[in-house]
Amino acid sequence: MLFVIDRLLYAHKSSATEGYEEKPDLTNNRIVLRVLSQPDTTPFFDIHTRLVAWNDAKTTPIPADTPSSFAQRIVSVFEMIWTIRSASDPGRIIGECALHRWNKETREMEFNAALLPEYRRRGFMTPVFSLIIPFVKKNYGVTALKCTTPAANVKAIRLTEKMGFKVAGKTNSSMIWIKPL
Numbered sequence: 259m260l261f262v263i264d265r266l267l268y269a270h271k272s273s274a275t276e277g278y279e280e281k282p283d284l285t286n287n288r289i290v291l292r293v294l295s296q297p298d299t300t301p302f303f304d305i306h307t308r309l310v311a312w313n314d315a316k317t318t319p320i321p322a323d324t325p326s327s328f329a330q331r332i333v334s335v336f337e338m339i340w341t342i343r344s345a346s347d348p349g350r351i352i353g354e355c356a357l358h359r360w361n362k363e364t365r366e367m368e369f370n371a372a373l374l375p376e377y378r379r380r381g382f383m384t385p386v387f388s389l390i391i392p393f394v395k396k397n398y399g400v401t402a403l404k405c406t407t408p409a410a411n412v413k414a415i416r417l418t419e420k421m422g423f424k425v426a427g428k429t430n431s432s433m434i435w436i437k438p439l
């Protein structure tokens with residue numbers, strides 16, 4: 259099963275630029291982003307089971323899911339998925355983040371992320387953006403990063419504003435944000 263998930267992830271290399279890093283774990287002094295692989299499928303599944311309100315139609319677990327089947331489905335529709343860990347405790351998964359909706363023509367890509375509730379408001383997500391932005395510029399040639407937040411999610415809205423995103427569109431229930439890179 260490890261093979262299936264890892265093969266799906268690395269198959270996405272074909273849509274990235276030349277020189278794509280083979281196993282793009284990303285680190286700084288605060289955060290470790292580790293590419294999702296088979297040993298992490300159970301905590302990854304737990305995150306999505308706990309954060310029910312954050313999931314959308316693509317990321318909501320269904321009753322028949324096992325951690326492996328769920329991870330395979332998510333990996334098949336996302337460009338890249340990382341687990342988030344604190345650099346001071348890299349064995350513990352505290353959240354996840356992902357890239358998706360890569361548009362080769364417009365060179366835009368969408369990013370989303372979530373932390374388990376007990377790790378929020380501790381300054382973890384800001385350094386995640388500091389890792390993701392150079393990664394998408396270097397490996398995909400992304401010229402604009404997008405995020406979608408629920409219209410009522412004040413924390414996410416404040417975060418995207420703080421990260422320099424501007425509103426690009428709105429529906430009744432969500433806001434679309436864009437940041438030229």
Ligand SMILES: CC(C)(COP(=O)(O)OP(=O)(O)OC[C@H]1O[C@@H](n2cnc3c(N)ncnc32)[C@H](O)[C@@H]1OP(=O)(O)O)[C@@H](O)C(=O)NCCC(=O)NCCS
Nearest residue numbers: 370371372373378379380381382383384413414416417420
């Ligand atoms: C939104 C979320 C990712 C923020 O992560 P975080 O690590 O708690 O954020 P940080 O501690 O790095 O704070 C960064 C900024 O986010 C905003 N923010 C974070 N939590 C906030 C809160 N409870 N109230 C208001 N603003 C908040 C602030 O602008 C903050 O900057 P500041 O500390 O200078 O005020 C986190 O609350 C979360 O995982 N929520 C559930 C999933 C989600 O909504 N994801 C976003 C949509 S994709």
